[in-house]
Amino acid sequence: MISRFKNFAVQQSINHPKRTLIISLVTTFIMATGLKHFVIEDDMMKMIPKTVKTRIVWEEVKDEFGNTELVFVAFGNDSIDLFNSKSLADLWDFTTQLELLPEVEDVRSLTNLNKMENDNGFLLIDDLVASRDLSQQQIQEIKDYLNRNDDQRKRVISSKDNYFNIVVIPDKNIADRDAVAKIVETADNLLNNYSVHFGGPSYLIGVVGDLVRGDALFLIRIGLLFMVIILLASLRTFAGVMMVLMVIIFSLVGMMGSMGWIRVLTGSDRFVFSIMNTSMPIILMTIANSDSVHFLTKFFKKLRLTGDKKIAIEQSIDSLMLPIFLTSLTTAVAFLSLVFAPLEYMTGYGVSIAIGICWAWILSVTLLPSLIMLKKWPLNSMAVIKPSFLEKLVKKIGFKIVKIPRTILISSLLIVSIGVYGIKLITTEVNLVTFFSKGNKIRNSLEFLDDNMLGSMDLEFLINGDLKDPVLLEQISQLQDYIEQNNPYVSTSFSIADVIKQMHRTVMDDNPDFEVIPKDQQKVNNLYTMYSMSGDPEDLSSLVDYEYSKALITAILKNHSTNESVEFVNEIDDYVEQNFTKYNNITPTGQYVVLRDMVDLVIKSSIISIGVSIVLISFIAALFFRHYGWGLLGIIPLSAAVIMNFGFMGILGVHLNHVTALLSSVIIGVGVDFAIHYISQYRRLANQGLSISKRTSGTIDEVGYPIVLDALSNMAFGALLFSEFIPLIHMGGLMVFAMVSTSFGTLTILACLLELIGRKETWISSLIGDY
């Protein structure tokens, strides 16, 4: 079949180049029309399978208590006391405007705070701030009330009275980015005389996607420019580089368009573009670049030897059809293995990129030769007559490997073993704050909220039990004390127990001794009934459910790492187990808990994908090269590169998150290409009867240069190192590292292994067999 397609490709490229070009253009255009159905999705929570326990709990919490993802807004000025009529009126206007937004479910600020007081037996649950315009006396009364109720005070204003704190709860049915955009717009319109800071998980999710994508897009373009420059310097032909670029862009458009078409035709939400997909375009560009670079360098080599364009194209296709087909097939299969991933969204990632890879393969063996055919290549040009500096350098490396294969192999394996050690050091971090480097505007805002207000994160605990039972209410109260006193990150927490305690004190003539949970259940019942008569029961709906069987503790925290979060949750589990005698059904929830599980799934997905890919690649290589030994050899450089990648991530402190975990795919995509090109050429030379001593240097001479050029040009995506977002910096660094490790794995470990095996006559005869 490959042979038939090879003949077809040769025929079409040489005899009908224009027709091939037009067909490629039209097909790419048809695929590109799918771009209008291309959807960007920033809600990472949607990507977690509905069967994951933390998502189930989280959905239950949202359904019962409304949205728990908060946006924190702080505004004020370092030098002014906000207890003045103008600032309070501004807060009133801002709160009112936010409440009117359809994107907002609820707002909690000083101006809509309830006060609960007992004045000579008169129980008052009323608005603390009665109107927009306040007299000095009213302002003083508000201040006095807050001074008597410190818990409420610290939720709404900073300790120095110079910043208001507003908690905004976006509508749970609206995307965070839309809600955040409206909140920020409202602040821009009304608070331009103040210093304004934003924070909270919803805010971060709302802004991170667009910012990271925008920055990535810009830097990818820069990377592409660098890639062009590197290719130009090495290939020394502008037309040739433009041809490579054309294949890359057509492949990219084809992949993105297909994603849109599949989404609209299947109605599946798995085919959306999220922050996790940021690596997709880079991966495809490297693969498409790889195919084209191999073809173009082969063509120039053949043209140099034959002096005939047609023959050079024919020989290039003949030589590269199988390896390019195999590299594309193995890489596509590797990505398709993501359909086995526990994270369902990875299916869209895998299928779309597999389509892109196949399209890149077809374009490399049809469009690219046709473009080459259409161009007149002067035989005296530098690109044709003289090998480049890089080409000569790689040739020298080939000779070196033949001389000291054992030393090189052992040294390489030592480096890989350092990687094995490093894997143990790898850590997971999902805190979105770590996406921003120090000095970044968003990071500054978050640090401000941590230093001056309550913090910028929240964590919830879902409690199941009889919420009218004083035993459970007392346990909740004690748990809150425990987390507030034992965890330096917790600024405050609130729950239904706080309301019951405050009502108890109020009913008992405002005696602070009664700010405790009553011992008698009838008293608790009376307090609940009293609230329903005197306050708005809706006030309690975010704290306790309709049937008093579920409650929520919300803790506001300062920024901390995922590991600290996990430790914190574990400590609470221990505390609950030891102290909660009657009720122990307490589950931590909130965006960070769910996100932590999602990253675990991304990592599991990556591991499954790596495992399945390695097995499939090995099987395909064994099948096409007709010996299981080739299957094993094919995956050695790939496995070494994967180990080195994760190992060095651990050593260098690069965290695993939903962006970096997927970069192993780049290694698989590119690593397998290099190995297959190498093996294919080695077998070819062996079957051409080349002596054992010349096979390695011959192979490196043929494929070493395109491998190094490919790796070097792909390193252009190291431009991402200049991003202001840490995951992109990591992505850039990992791209460079992946290129080094994959080319290193092929040109040292695989080359030395084959050289050493080649010296054992029986082994190599068994491997080569009939070609």
Added chain:
Amino acid sequence: MKNPFRILTLFLSIIYAQNGLEIATMVDERDVPKDIISKTTMLLTNRKGKTRTSTILSKSSNNGSKQILWFLAPLDDKGVAFLKIEHDNKADEMRMWLPAFKKVRRISSSKKGDSFMGSDLSYEDMTSRSLEENRYKRLEDETLDGKDCFVLEVLPNEDIKSTYSKHITWIVKESLIAVKEESYDLGGGLRKKKKFFIDSISDYHVINKIFVEDVQKNHTTTLTMEDIKVDSGLDHSLFQEKNLKRLPRN
């Protein structure tokens, strides 16, 4: 026998076209019982279909401006009692008996939009609507369940700080009693739909069931009044704090 002059006035005013205020005045002036005693079952249903049921013994006079309630069920609330006395020129008086604390507490009524007993009726909904505090506009008459109705648009005056921007009320021409109402929030969006079911007791048209739906919160309240007694001669001294502590036998 009711005053024949009033009946004649009513009859004549129905025949001749009235404006909104005239209709509202007729409704305001219709005959109502001096006092009402009922056993009310309140069924609350939230958006998820979960329910809460309470049974209350209610005694009221002066068209509901004085009211005393005792919770009979559920068991958790039994014995809790509530007294409300509306005043024209000062804040309404509301007191609550908390049997577990053995204390009576006066509670606030200043937030008109707050829910009454956790229901979809707010204190504002429960308070008689004063003619002077609203503007009335007559809309085109409609037929509702086979009964001819006036349709009034009621616009609260700005100075009364209502939580509503307007109400549309359907009033049966024959009985001059409202059977349906839609209330709109300050942003102009539909907030509540109310339905009133009427029974005739001792020549009075008395509401025996109220259904309220808060369309924004997707929450409903059904109040069903049973054992309704009218004009039983309730003594004004009943509406005192001391009576909250004793759950009456009937």
